[in-house]
Amino acid sequence: MTIRQRIIRRVLMVIPMALLTLVVMRMGWLDQAADKLTFSKVSWFDNTALVEHFRTVVTHNGMTHDRKDCLLFVLNGNDPPDATNLEVMERHSGSCPGDRNTLPRLFTLRVDRLSQSVQTDWQTPGVFHAMPQ
Secondary structure, rough: OOHHHHHHHHHHHHHHHHHHHHHHHHHOOHHHHHHHHHHOHHHHHOOHHHHHHHHHHHHHHOOOOOOOHHHEEEEEEOOOOOOOOEEEEOOOOOOOOOOHHHHHHEEEEEEEEOOEEEEOOOOOOOOOEEOOO
């Protein structure tokens, strides 16, 4: 086998792999897989893990079309474990588009850490229902 054949063979292997990697990243499958691997029962009591989990969930289940880094989660640390409220807001700073003087509230997530369930008032402000999967 000549050097030219080896180079062509390697290029033919690298190009499809690079394209597949780009597709996986753009579709968000990598984020979802990482979330499934890292989010566990203990993570329900870790505020940082909980916010990162819901940042992935709400961007992939269609609750918002904003990028993950353009969402701001406001957590009240005094809420009881069975009714923790996460206010999901749209950030307009840095590379996030929109009026920089506003911080619109998108919806609220009500998290019951003990039973590991989530309700939201998405599309029905003030009326909570099960979060879409």
